Amino acid sequence: MGAYVIRRLGYGAIVVFGVLFLLFILFFTVTSPDDIARKALGERVPPAVVEQWKINHGYDKPLFPAPGQWADNMLVEHYRRMLTFDFGRSDADDTPILERIRKGMGPSLALTIPLFVLSLLVAIPLALLVAFFRETYIDRAGVILAVLAMSVSVLLYIIGAQYLVGKVLHWFPISGFDSNPQVVVRFLALPIMIGVANGLGGDIRFYRTVFLEESNTDYVRTARAKGCGEVRIMSRHVFRNSLIPLLTRIVVAIPFLFTGSLLLESFFGIPGLGAITVDAIQGNDFSVLRTMVYIGSLLFVVGQILTDLSYALVDPRVRLE
């Protein structure tokens, strides 16, 4: 298993190196450092100010290695900074990027962890319920509702819920965030509800399919023949044996809890990493955007490895070699 992990880490490193190279090409050759500087400073600033800004941000060196400058160029600097997590400062407002990430992680996790756990707690029992009542009107209605829920844009969920729950029913604040323990639950309740509702349709359909597939297997038929109760079959046997496909979906999502939710954070004004990413896109903040894409690729690799490891943990038959 150790060898397997090392091999996967090696593959992951290659992916990350590739992503970093693509990022460099996209962010420094398609958009030149001069363009980045002018977007940050405005179009009318004198050239001397642009040059000074480029020096301050490390954009004044040659792009690629050249004779005599094998180490002192932007490509090498880009790799050095990213791999050592020295992300530098924001192009837009000069704040240290690492500090922003550190500050943004709390609100993101405050949103995504309950959202993730609640989604599982709601979707898996509901999927089990629908599978339990298979081929009844509850099953058919459940599937239709799930398809409907999947078809509705998350924007409609957000705007509709803000209007209905926040404006008309006055249950929760329409938007905003405050880390004050007295009020933080109020701010997170609505985005979590929306996040759960938005993911519910797809989750129920997926889990239902997995459970139904499992409930048609021979050992389940044997259990039924032996007089085992339906509830016991679903919870003890079907659910436990469906864990591998479930884990594929669940474990790979765990690392992305750190990056937050782009739309929910943006619409609800939650100052997490998702909102920081959206702000960076809107504000042409290339250095922050570069960093967030890099972090996303790292988390993707971590997610893949964790998923593989989790197979071995839940199914003794799986051997990672």
Add this chain to the structure above:
Amino acid sequence: MNLKSIHSGARGLGWIALWALALLACNNNPYPATEGDEKVLYSSFREAPRSLDPAVAYDTGAHAITGSVYDTLLEYHYLKRPYELIPGLATNLPSQRPGDPGYTVYRFDLRPGMMYENDPAFALDEPGRTTREIVAADVAFELCRLADPAVNSPVVEPFSNIQGFQDFGQALTQRREDPAFADLPVQDQYASLGGISGVRSVGDHGLEVAVRSDYPQIQYWFAMPFTSPVPWEAVAFYDGQEGRPRFADHPVASGPYRLDQYDRQSRMVLEANPNWYGAMHPEWAAPGAVYPSEGAPGDLEAGLLAPEWVGQSLPFIDRVEFRREKESIPYFNKFLQGYYDAAGVIKESFDQVIDEGGLSEEMAEMGIRLEKGVEPTIFYIGFNLDDETVGRPGGGPARKLRQAMSLVVDSQEYTRIFTNGRGIPAQSPLPPGLFGYDDGYENPYRQVDLERARELMVEAGYPEGIDPATGKPLTLSFDTYDTSAQGMLQYRFFTDAWRQLGINVKVEATNYNQFQEKVRNGAYQIFMWGWVADYPDPENFLFLLWSDLARSKSGGPNTANFMDDRFDALYLSMKSRPNGPERQKEIREMRQILEVERPWIELFHREDYALFQGWLENVKPFGMSFPMTKYRDLDPAARASHREDWNQPVVWPIWVGLALVIVLIVPGVVTFMRERQ
């Protein structure tokens, strides 16, 4: 106690905790309950300011903070219109005396005994010290920062009128080539160069600034945070190193408020500054530290001069909370729920809020007030007067062509369609509220008159818009860098108007860089532009047509390349003249020149519609982006009462939902179980 009862107790506690959590959550109040009785003003921001450095910050968002935390030598009277300067940190308006030839020396006297807000930066010079007195050298230091190219201040150009200002900036650049000099702290660098030659501290509280005599408008800049006193210790201490924030994120100032919290992503909080001179020395009753006793006509009737406020020490509000609101609809809905004290009118809710130019009945019933204020702005269509067809080389016929084109553009209709009517049609470059604006003036070429326009087209040599040289409709280009669908619709409005005269105007939309390139090369005919005043003086609008600043001549903001000797002479005379009948006469003559020459088709002056809750008091729109928070007051009890009335949770849908679930699920479960059995 047996195990079962422990289990049962734990379960009960769990349920209680769950319900408590639900009750805590089931409330739409975004603020802690403890804030209900405090005099806290709730406001919002969309994007965090890029910088709070007073030498750099130049946008409205930043000014909402810097304008409250940085006090200035002069400031504007809150109520009087036209705008009037009053002393702030200075004891009086500056005295003037002749300086070197061509220069006038302005003398400011700072009030002795004023202190900065408490800050650890002051320990840099003297361990244990948390504040110190504001001295004239701090203003001189800030002026040096404006001249410093490394600071990258956006207002170098107007301050270049100070004697030695540019030389100081150049000397700094040269000396910094020496690494030993460049490594010195900036205050030592400035000191070693002797500061700006035209800026001199006289003792601790006297400041003399030598400015070109033809630029008396410099006084307005001393009412802006660019010229606030800045302690050198703050700039040296807050360098972004070793965990310290940058000075751009950590103001150290002397205004009525201090920045208490600054989270760029979610929240900014100002709190009353106990070290502010108005708070420390109410006995001074300084003009900028007490509520005014005089105002403009109508202010008394509007309740703005009520005895409970006149002469009272400022500020009335203890704390200002800015919460981030990126989306306009949730922000406006929170205003309607009483969680913000003021709001703009968003276009999505315009019809709900405004009815025939006034407040809708629904809003009025909630006690909300609508305040309108014309901003010192001008939006206009300009002609490139270097162009052969529409400009000077075309002579009289080109002038008549411009006049004809001006006569068919309906500003009233334009603002109705594109700005929800928020804007008043412009008759000249000068907006209301400024000296020289004439309320009764009607520009004969800005009244829609299609017949007269067609006659002028004939006189211009383009009967029915036909160009005799080609025998086809006259074709002109409208150059812009706005490629959005909304922009295209706006330009279509103009091109349709000109099509009535038979003129075919093509919209040439490019990106900003290409547009700039066209402007640099003079390859444009018609463009649309706007101007927002830096200060309320007619000079700040009329300079846009001064020939020395023509784009083709000097790269200046006179993009129309208007050049008229008589206009220039009047401009230079008017510029350095104090407000009075002579200046008024000159402005009138300049206006007449523009009326006939038509370098611009004046469109509109932007009008700001702002909504205020009934519990917010002393509100008068200011027009310019100066936060006048210190003059405002509010009634927290009335606010709490309204919030409670407006935000009662509606719970019946929960019971309906539960009933629905039971009705739908139970029969299915029962049937299923029966079938299974």
